[in-house]
Amino acid sequence: MAEIIVPELAESITEGEIVRWVKQVGDHVEKGEFIVELETDKVNAEIISEEAGILTEILAQEGDVVEVGAVIAKVEAGAAAAAPAPKEAPKAEEPKQEAPKAEAKPAAAPAPVVEETSSNERVIASPAARKLAREKGIDLAAVSPVDPQGRVRVQDVAAHGTAPVAQPAAPKVAPAPAAKAVDESRVEVVKMTRRQQTAAKRLLEVSQNTAMLTTFNEIDMTNVMALRKRKKDAFQEAHDGTRLGFMSFFTKAVTAALRKYPAVNAKIVGDEIHYNKFFDIGVAVSTPDGLVVPNVRDTDRKNFAEIEASIAELATKARNKKLSLQDLEGGSFTITNGGVFGSLMSTPIINGDQAAILGMHNIVKRPIAVGDEIQIRPMMYVALSYDHRIINGKESVGFLKMVKDLIENPEDLLLEA
Structure with missing residues (x-):
């Protein structure tokens, strides 16, 4: 008999919720076959059977929360377990005349x-x-x-x-406080998913445990939009269909600014500040199950095409629930783009134990003073939320100003890259 155990997925994950059983009791399973889906704080994990055989017992149902190391099912291992019914059927038919012997078996029934x-x-x-x-x-x-x-x-x-002796036991359990009645004709009550609960808890922890401030600026997108318009077709043809978007420009600008302002790329660990020497930029992706932030690794070593391809791949994996824990862990800075939903301005919340997050917003044509003239320009508000315990005002403003300057002058961005 082999046990199906909730595996250790990551140091920070201690439990998960069973989403669905792919196999049911009585089903045959192969070694390494996916039999149950587990939702954790970060990703959906597929748990496999380590043995081939028959799934004989399910010990946790869909919706149950199970801890790492818990036994959730059992598999009768071995080839003999694959077809138990056919082997017993002939034995039942052969000794029809031995019915009296079979009648003696009820004595073993109370097993x-x-x-x-x-x-x-x-x-x-x-x-x-x-x-x-x-x-x-x-x-x-x-x-x-x-x-x-x-x-x-x-x-x-x-x-x-x-x-009658069983009756007095009931009063021992104090009745639970009655919940306030909900008018279901006016209110729909839906339990939060495990990931929603975790996100809510962590966002609250960040807001309570950091000295978070936000500084704003605006970027004239004229030059970068003109460059993108001129080069996007040739770029896509040269890089196997990879599209040239704005995210690669902002990722490169952020990476250059992080080099100049290392405190923005740091984090607090106990009473120490850890200055990261790597540049793993998290890019927020919206999915039907909520926001996830996979990381583009080593953005200082990637060119524009490699960054765009990485972002597209991570976004596809996120929407298909195929992100791994490696995709989600270890980022040093985050970019979130509310502009794709039409957001004009916001104050993004810092992600995890990072020190800062950049918020991009909608590009809107507005009248802007250019020299002594008023011109209509495509403008974007940007916001940098940061932990004031690590980053001071001068560093935060300087960081955001450098991102602005590099985006407004994409030729300088190419030199920085």
């Missing part, structure tokens, strides 16, 4: 049977007791067995609820 209850307790009960409990809708865990070994028999189930 202990493990019954799984709603409280996940394992109760030893005879098959007849189990059948009667199901018919009467009785939870075997609530039955008091007479057997000193704790085995529940038919008599115990039949007597449950009728014996």
Whole structure:
């Protein structure tokens, strides 16, 4: 008998919620076959069977929260387990004349049977007791067995609820406070997913445990839009269909600014400041299940095409729920683009234990003073939220000003890159 155990996925993940069972009791499974999907704080993990055989028992249901290391199912391993029914069928047909011998077998019927209850307790009960409990809708865990070994028999189930001594036990449990009634015709109540709960908890922790401030600036997008318009077709043809977007420009500008202002690329660990010497930029991606932030690794070593390809690949994986923990962990800075949804301005919240996050917004044509003239220019507001414990005002303003200057002068950005 092989056990299906919740594997250790990452140091920060201690439990997960079962989303769905791909295999059911009685199904044959191959070694390495995906049998259950587990939702964790960060990703959906596919748990496989380490043995080939028959799935004989499921110990946790869809919606249950299980800890790392918990046994959630059992597989009868080995080739013999693959087809138990055909082997027993011939034996039942051959000795028809030996019916009296078969009748002697009921004596073994009360053999202990493990019954799984709603409280996940394992109760030893005879098959007849189990059948009667199901018919009467009785939870075997609530039955008091007479057997000193704790085995529940038919008599115990039949007597449950009728014996007066069982009644006084009910008042021992204090009734839970009544929840305020919800008018379901006016309110739809939906339980938060595990990932939503985790995101809410961590965002609250960040806002409570950091000295977060936000500084703003605006960027004239005229030059970078003109460059992109001139080069996008040739770029796409030269790089196997990879499209030239604005994210690669901002990623490169941020990377250059992080070099000049290393505090923005740092984090606090206890009473120490850790200055990261790598540049792994998280790019926020919206999915039906919420926002995720996979990381583009080593942006200082990637060119524009490699950055655009990495972002496209991560976005596709995010929407298909195929992101790995490696995609999500270890970023040093984050960029989020609310402009794709039409946001004009916002104050983004710092991601995880990072020191800062850059918020991009919608490009809107506005009248701008250019020298002594008023011109209509495509403008974007940008916001830098930062942890004031690490980054001072001069550094935050200088960082954002450098990003602005590089985007407004893309030729300088190419030289920096």
